[in-house]
Amino acid sequence: MLKQTVPHIRQGKFNIKELQGLLANGQIFINPEYQRSDDVWSQTQKIELIRSIYTCYSIGVFVLYKNDKSQYEILDGQQRIRTIKKYIEDGINLLDTGLPYYSTLSDADRTSFDDYFLYYLELTSHDPNNKEEDIVQTFLRLQEGTPLNKAEKLNAQRGKFKDAFRSIREKSPIFNYLKNNKRFRFRQLAAELLTLEFETDFDNLIFPSLDKSSMLKIVKKYETVISKSKIQQCEKNLEFLHNSLNYLLTGFKPGEVISFYLLLSYLRKKLADKSNLIDEFAEFAAEFLKNLFSFSMYDDEPPSDMSDDIFKKYGSYKQQAKLMTSSSSLKNRFEILYEEYKRLHQVIIADPKRLHDAEQKRILFFRQKGKCRYCGKPIDFSKSSGHHIIAYSAGGKTDDLEHSALLHELCHQKLEKQILKGIEPKLIEL
Numbered sequence: 083m084l085k086q087t088v089p090h091i092r093q094g095k096f097n098i099k100e101l102q103g104l105l106a107n108g109q110i111f112i113n114p115e116y117q118r119s120d121d122v123w124s125q126t127q128k129i130e131l132i133r134s135i136y137t138c139y140s141i142g143v144f145v146l147y148k149n150d151k152s153q154y155e156i157l158d159g160q161q162r163i164r165t166i167k168k169y170i171e172d173g174i175n176l177l178d179t180g181l182p183y184y185s186t187l188s189d190a191d192r193t194s195f196d197d198y199f200l201y202y203l204e205l206t207s208h209d210p211n212n213k214e215e216d217i218v219q220t221f222l223r224l225q226e227g228t229p230l231n232k233a234e235k236l237n238a239q240r241g242k243f244k245d246a247f248r249s250i251r252e253k254s255p256i257f258n259y260l261k262n263n264k265r266f267r268f269r270q271l272a273a274e275l276l277t278l279e280f281e282t283d284f285d286n287l288i289f290p291s292l293d294k295s296s297m298l299k300i301v302k303k304y305e306t307v308i309s310k311s312k313i314q315q316c317e318k319n320l321e322f323l324h325n326s327l328n329y330l331l332t333g334f335k336p337g338e339v340i341s342f343y344l345l346l347s348y349l350r351k352k353l354a355d356k357s358n359l360i361d362e363f364a365e366f367a368a369e370f371l372k373n374l375f376s377f378s379m380y381d382d383e384p385p386s387d388m389s390d391d392i393f394k395k396y397g398s399y400k401q402q403a404k405l406m407t408s409s410s411s412l413k414n415r416f417e418i419l420y421e422e423y424k425r426l427h428q429v430i431i432a433d434p435k436r437l438h439d440a441e442q443k444r445i446l447f448f449r450q451k452g453k454c455r456y457c458g459k460p461i462d463f464s465k466s467s468g469h470h471i472i473a474y475s476a477g478g479k480t481d482d483l484e485h486s487a488l489l490h491e492l493c494h495q496k497l498e499k500q501i502l503k504g505i506e507p508k509l510i511e512l
Contacts, residue, residue, distance in 0.1 A: 092204040098135075098166060099196035104154065105167060111153035112160065121164055128165045129179050135166075135198050136181065144202035157205065232294040233270035239298070241305030246313050247273040254320040256339070259331035271336045273297060275343050278412075279316040280304065284348050289416070292340075292407035319347050326363045330371070337406055342367060344412065345419045354432035355475040362427050370422055374399065395422070430477035438468030438480055446488035455509045456493035467494040471509070473501075 096104070104110050134141050144159035156163060168174050172183050187195060236244075251257060251272040260268070274292050277300050281290035290296065323339075323346060324331070331339075349359060373392065376385045379400040384393030399418045405411035423429065438446070447463055454461050455469075471485040472478035478485060487509055489497065497507045 090205070093201070094204055095199045095201045097197050097199050098170075101163070101166065101200060102170060102196075105163075109153050110163060111149065111151075111155050113149075113155050121161070121168075123161045123165060125175065127161075128168070128174050129176075129181065131162060131165050132169050132174070132181055133179075135195065138198070141200075144200060146202050146204050148204055154204075159202075232297065233266040235294065236273050236297060236301065237266045237269050239301045241301060242308040243273075243276070243301045243304035246304075246308060247276045250276060250313075250317060250320065254317065254324070256320055256324045256331055259324075259329070260334060260336070260339070267336070271339060273301070274336075274340060275320070276313070276316050278340070278344055279312050279319070279347060280309070282344070282347070284351060287413055287416070289344075289409045289412040291409045292412070315347075319343060319350065322346060322350065322360065322363075326360045327367055328364075330364075330367055333371075337403055338371075340412070341403070341415045341419060344416045345423060348416070348420065349423070349429075352431050354430040354477045357475075366423050366426050369426060370419070432474070432477070435480045436474065438486065442481070442483060442486070443468055443488055445483060446486060449483075450488055450512045453510075453512050454490045454493050455487040455512060456489045456497055456507070458510045458512070459490070461488065461490055465491055467491045469494055469497065 101110075131141055141162055142159070144162070145157040146159075147155045147157055149155055165174070170184050172185050176183055182191070184192070184195070236247075248269055251269045254272070257268045257271075260271075274297070277290055277292060277297065281300065282288070290300070320343075323343065326346075327334075327342070334342075346363060349363070350356060353359065373388065374396050376388065377393070377396075379397060384390060388396075395418055399415060402411045402414045402418070443463070443466055446468065447461065447466065450461075452460055452463075454466075466488050467490070468480075469487045469489050470478035470480070471487060472482070474480075480486075500507045
């Protein structure tokens, strides 16, 4: 059996008057790296807490961690302290509660309220060399009774994947366009996009699930070892989205960013010619979103300028978008987007095999009787180069030997320069 890790614990207390001083001096610290920064308690919970103080009932024991700056990080009890602070500032609506506002208390009643003691346990990490991780894990386990939401729990993790999605959130300009200004939600979106880049199999159309438990497993999977090239690919895709969509992003919700990111990632990986992709993707996004929002998902009839088939397709997309994080929803939305992209723009998928292999070149070599089809002179096979007569960027296939030629390496370079100048090269029939 593993040895139990036991932190050092010190018991302590301070009254509400002392709490006010700690708050004023910044000695009560909400650590944004793992703690939620907003007020999540209901009005009823707040009223009952204040009522408990007035009736001298216990409001439970707080769990604190004193950091290197001698600040108290609240591992358990943050909402209770927020509520007490709000009450002192007259920030809670007490209408019909029978409770007095703090500002209306007599000196005697205020002294009585201020003398209420808050009892706490102060934890010190059992491992001084890894104390930050230790405290975060303690915090996570204390919150299991009132679970953190997905964004908060992802943000409370540690490791290289967390560092990567936090960096993406801070560096990518697309987040400046989105309307939701909650930092943790944007970090969640960055984590979801990074997960898509790491875990999607476009060849077999297999997509990861983005629910909370699956995402936490992904963070753990890439906690210590992570692909820098895939991080860079994600960053490039987001840069591309920004350059292509720009102001359109101001109307996006996170789910729409996810869908369009998937399509863009696929196109950037698979298209033979990406030279016009920024403009074409912008045109497609504008048209798709116009069609998508031209009717309600509850409408039975399509708009006057939309066919029944297109209406059903966009209606299906709306339905799938409600499922949001499931792998099947991601796949269905991707397929609808891709089908629409192909309807509006020509799509030529690149041959995954860019260069002719030795056997293909041997076939061409003997078919051409050992001569170059550019200059007609004999070729040293070891210095030969395969050429796509139908340009690779236009969808030419490497295994299409009827539209391939074998050239001297130098002749191939001359031919490519002619093509770049707009000159149609002439090949010799041998």
